[in-house]
Amino acid sequence: xxxxxxxxxxxxxxxxxxxxxxxxxxxxxxxxxxxxxxxxxxxxxxxxxxxxxxxxxxxxxxxxxxxxxxxxxxxxxxxxxxxxxxxxxxxxxxxxxxxxxxxxxxxxxxxxxxxxxxxxxxxxxxxxxxxxxxxxxxxxxxxxxxx
Amino acid sequence: xxxxxxxxxxxxxxxxxxxxxxxxxxxxxxxxxxxxxxxxxxxxxxxxxxxxxxxxxxxxxxxxxxxxxxxxxxxxxxxxxxxxxxxxxxxxxxxxxxxxxxxxxxxxxxxxxxxxxxxxxxxxxxxxxxxxxxxxxxxxxxxxxxxxxxxxxxxxxxxxxxxxxxxxxxxxxxxx
Amino acid sequence: xxxxxxxxxxxxxxxxxxxxxxxxxxxxxxxxxxxxxxxxxxxxxxxxxxxxxxxxxxxxxxxxxxxxxxxxxxxxxxxxxxxxxxxxxxxxxxxxxxxxxxxxxxxxxxxxxxxxxxxxxxxxx
Numbered sequence: 092x093x094x095x096x097x098x099x100x101x102x103x104x105x106x107x108x109x110x111x112x113x114x115x116x117x118x119x120x121x122x123x124x125x126x127x128x129x130x131x132x133x134x135x136x137x138x139x140x141x142x143x144x145x146x147x148x149x150x151x152x153x154x155x156x157x158x159x160x161x162x163x164x165x166x167x168x169x170x171x172x173x174x175x176x177x178x179x180x181x182x183x184x185x186x187x188x189x190x191x192x193x194x195x196x197x198x199x200x201x202x203x204x205x206x207x208x209x210x211x212x213x214x215x216x217x218x219x220x221x222x223x224x225x226x227x228x229x230x231x232x233x234x235x236x237x238x
Numbered sequence: 239x240x241x242x243x244x245x246x247x248x249x250x251x252x253x254x255x256x257x258x259x260x261x262x263x264x265x266x267x268x269x270x271x272x273x274x275x276x277x278x279x280x281x282x283x284x285x286x287x288x289x290x291x292x293x294x295x296x297x298x299x300x301x302x303x304x305x306x307x308x309x310x311x312x313x314x315x316x317x318x319x320x321x322x323x324x325x326x327x328x329x330x331x332x333x334x335x336x337x338x339x340x341x342x343x344x345x346x347x348x349x350x351x352x353x354x355x356x357x358x359x360x361x362x363x364x365x366x367x368x369x370x371x372x373x374x375x376x377x378x379x380x381x382x383x384x385x386x387x388x389x390x391x392x393x394x395x396x397x398x399x400x401x402x403x404x405x406x407x408x409x410x411x412x413x414x
Numbered sequence: 415x416x417x418x419x420x421x422x423x424x425x426x427x428x429x430x431x432x433x434x435x436x437x438x439x440x441x442x443x444x445x446x447x448x449x450x451x452x453x454x455x456x457x458x459x460x461x462x463x464x465x466x467x468x469x470x471x472x473x474x475x476x477x478x479x480x481x482x483x484x485x486x487x488x489x490x491x492x493x494x495x496x497x498x499x500x501x502x503x504x505x506x507x508x509x510x511x512x513x514x515x516x517x518x519x520x521x522x523x524x525x526x527x528x529x530x531x532x533x534x535x536x537x538x539x
Binding site for chain 2: 426427428432441443447479497508518523
């Protein structure tokens with residue numbers, strides 16, 4: 092149960108900083124192929140943006156509703172990763188052999204590129220939701236209800 | 239890249255780790271640990287591991303500090319002064335001996351920065367050479383992590399999910 | 415004996431790794447407070463990851479992101495990417511383990527009212 096921080100400067104800065112952090116997290120996730128970055132860092136930065144709203148505005152505020160809604164997606168990232176592996180098996184190859192994905196109009200190298208992008212999104216979702224979930228667990232006190 | 243500039247960073251690293259050990263107030267110790275993570279990220283970026291430095295800076299100096307502080311303030315922030323432990327003679331005698339043994343074994347390691355060391359010769363050149371043709375990905379670390387060795391990443395994602403579930407089972411038992 | 419010490423001074427990364435590893439181990443073994451033990455565990459884990467990264471460095475090499483237009487790729491120009499992959503996995507598993515250890519410490523506090531190892535031992539009986 093985290094209370095709202097009572098400084099005006101922190102609230103105003105937070106209102107500007109949280110969307111910028113989320114945008115940066117998405118940028119780092121999708122530019123993981125061309126430069127440093129990738130699924131893990133993108134996921135942790137997205138978790139940090141939701142955590143900022145929890146710490147600045149409190150657990151019950153309307154700005155933290157995204158963090159509460161994100162908890163419903165626990166395990167979706169892992170399911171996405173396994174789903175991509177299953178699609179590769181349906182296409183005729185082994186598990187997670189992206190060259191066997193059945194997408195018309197793409198050659199083998201582009202199929203592997205697409206496979207890497209999909210699994211990175213899965214990893215980022217999983218890491219982000221787990222980060223927020225651990226923060227909720229650590230800040231819950233006795234008799235607290237999860238909205 | 240001259241590696242001689244790394245020595246002040248290594249000295250700073252050891253100093254922050256030692257002060258995180260010696261400081262008596264726990265909240266200060268956690269903040270010094272955050273600065274230790276930051277210096278570690280600098281050392282890794284100097285050694286050429288930018289992806290690793292990125293992850294360490296975000297995770298170590300960001301998320302780990304927040305988790306520590308949430309635990310400290312969720313238990314009892316007034317209870318955070320430590321008393322001096324009695325002198326543990328077994329650890330003070332035994333651990334430097336272990337250190338000498340480790341250093342004696344480290345003489346057989348390959349020379350630092352050798353391009354022909356065994357870690358860099360067997361599979362790793364094929365990953366570097368074929369990554370752009372096989373997967374159109376210039377970032378070799380991402381292509382190895384998500385394509386050539388994707389099973390490890392799958393199981394590691396399962397480990398992260400399990401850790402989140404374990405925390406929820408430990409601390410959210412009173413809720414519906 | 416003297417040439418052994420000289421050989422150690424040529425490998426500052428291994429010296430730093432051994433000092434950090436032993437200090438993390440010392441904190442875990444001797445301090446009473448549970449949170450201090452978790453701090454020692456954190457220093458221990460990061461020192462091992464530091465050793466892995468130090469193995470992968472190459473003199474005169476740049477980061478393992480291929481420069482555009484390099485068709486026969488010169489392998490000695492890039493740092494070894496394989497330990498970086500192991501390290502990425504290790505760091506994220508480290509933060510997950512940190513979360514679980516801190517959750518255990520918080521659950522012990524809720525049950526027994528203290529974070530001190532000796533106090534908890536006394537209250538167990």
